Amino acid sequence: MKIDQYSSLKEKLTSNKFSSIFILVDENTNKFCFDSFIEKTKIKQFNKIIINSGEENKNIDTCLVIWDKFNTHKADRKSLLINLGGGVLTDMGGFAASTYLRGISFINIPTTLLGMVDAAHGGKTGIDFKLLKNQIGIFNDPSEVILDSDYLKTLSKEEFLNGYAEVFKHSLLTDKEDLNFNSLIELDFYKDVGYIIDKYSKIKKEIVESDKFESNLRKILNLGHTIGHAVESYSFKSSEINELKHGEAITIGLITELYISHKHLNFPLSDLENIKKNVLKYFKKVDFSDKDIQEIHDLMIYDKKNDGSKINFVLLKAIGEPFIDQEITKELFEESFKFYSNSL
Numbered sequence: 001m002k003i004d005q006y007s008s009l010k011e012k013l014t015s016n017k018f019s020s021i022f023i024l025v026d027e028n029t030n031k032f033c034f035d036s037f038i039e040k041t042k043i044k045q046f047n048k049i050i051i052n053s054g055e056e057n058k059n060i061d062t063c064l065v066i067w068d069k070f071n072t073h074k075a076d077r078k079s080l081l082i083n084l085g086g087g088v089l090t091d092m093g094g095f096a097a098s099t100y101l102r103g104i105s106f107i108n109i110p111t112t113l114l115g116m117v118d119a120a121h122g123g124k125t126g127i128d129f130k131l132l133k134n135q136i137g138i139f140n141d142p143s144e145v146i147l148d149s150d151y152l153k154t155l156s157k158e159e160f161l162n163g164y165a166e167v168f169k170h171s172l173l174t175d176k177e178d179l180n181f182n183s184l185i186e187l188d189f190y191k192d193v194g195y196i197i198d199k200y201s202k203i204k205k206e207i208v209e210s211d212k213f214e215s216n217l218r219k220i221l222n223l224g225h226t227i228g229h230a231v232e233s234y235s236f237k238s239s240e241i242n243e244l245k246h247g248e249a250i251t252i253g254l255i256t257e258l259y260i261s262h263k264h265l266n267f268p269l270s271d272l273e274n275i276k277k278n279v280l281k282y283f284k285k286v287d288f289s290d291k292d293i294q295e296i297h298d299l300m301i302y303d304k305k306n307d308g309s310k311i312n313f314v315l316l317k318a319i320g321e322p323f324i325d326q327e328i329t330k331e332l333f334e335e336s337f338k339f340y341s342n343s344l
């Protein structure tokens with residue numbers, strides 16, 4: 001499968017279809033993935049753009065660096081951008097390409113597990129703005145996504161596990177018994193990673209294909225993200241807790257939102273406790289004070305998925321049975337953090 005993917009890509013890149021090719025990397029994917037990508041594609045004519053890694057650089061300033069390089073090398077509407085990196089890079093590269101000259105083509109080559117199972121697919125591109133996640137962005141599909149697990153060999157253990165936050169989410173949204181959370185946790189997260197990328201990226205792709213612009217079904221992919229995004233943004237500005245990776249924040253969102261599901265829709269307690277126990281085997285618990293929880297609540301009000309000041313959640317009645325647009329009380333939100341921290 002991998003060989004097929006690269007042979008069609010090679011053909012595309014040498015077909016004179018593109019007036020110029022740009023490859024976007026950060027300092028880590030430049031070091032660990034770039035040579036291998038060049039070796040696999042044999043691509044010769046290109047301009048490399050190196051940006052700084054990290055969520056703190058997923059912003060308009062980094063886009064200016066990318067657009068400036070496009071200008072310097074006279075990119076035109078037939079130019080192509082290849083995004084070689086994790087979710088930060090594919091989100092931002094996709095956005096920079098989609099807005100330059102009203103849109104040039106881009107290809108995503110995800111190099112993190114999170115990118116392979118989630119971020120590289122579905123056409124959500126964007127950047128953060130004033131601490132708010134993905135506040136500026138546009139829906140636009142990459143012309144191709146190449147899934148090559150070879151890139152994961154150089155990923156740190158921490159970043160590798162981060163990808164499992166989105167895999168957990170996909171496994172909670174499926175009604176297929178062989179893919180749901182209980183089947184997933186029986187797998188070897190390292191040895192079975194090829195199977196996991198294949199199966200769980202398809203869950204996302206199927207959902208997205210049926211509702212590209214998130215008017216209905218696609219909203220279910222926000223499970224864990226209403227609280228998760230607010231926790232992630234809060235961790236950047238707070239001096240009380242350490243900065244959290246996207247995946248770490250999403251696991252907090254999943255546990256709290258499943259507790260809310262239990263109270264609001266009778267999500268089974270046994271599943272809730274089993275999920276919490278298993279997720280916390282891989283992700284260290286974070287201590288939140290009452291003040292932290294208040295501030296996270298305030299940040300959530302500004303989340304783009306909310307309508308005015310109402311906070312809409314995706315909740316589960318059971319594994320594989322999501323309900324969208326669920327409103328909850330502030331008390332239940334606060335209670336969910338008590339459950340997360342074990343004081344309930």
Ligand SMILES: NC(=O)c1ccc[n+]([C@@H]2O[C@H](COP(=O)([O-])OP(=O)(O)OC[C@H]3O[C@@H](n4cnc5c(N)ncnc54)[C@H](O)[C@@H]3O)[C@@H](O)[C@H]2O)c1
Nearest residue numbers: 028032053086087088089111112114119124151154155246
């Ligand atoms: N567009 C979507 O639908 C969608 C979905 C989920 C998440 N996201 C976004 O994805 C982002 C998180 O993505 P991420 O977890 O991939 O983070 P990331 O892109 O920051 O990558 C994590 C770290 O790993 C490094 N890295 C990447 N590949 C490597 C490799 N092969 N070897 C060694 N180091 C490597 C990066 O330089 C970075 O330091 C968030 O901004 C989130 O909002 C988007």
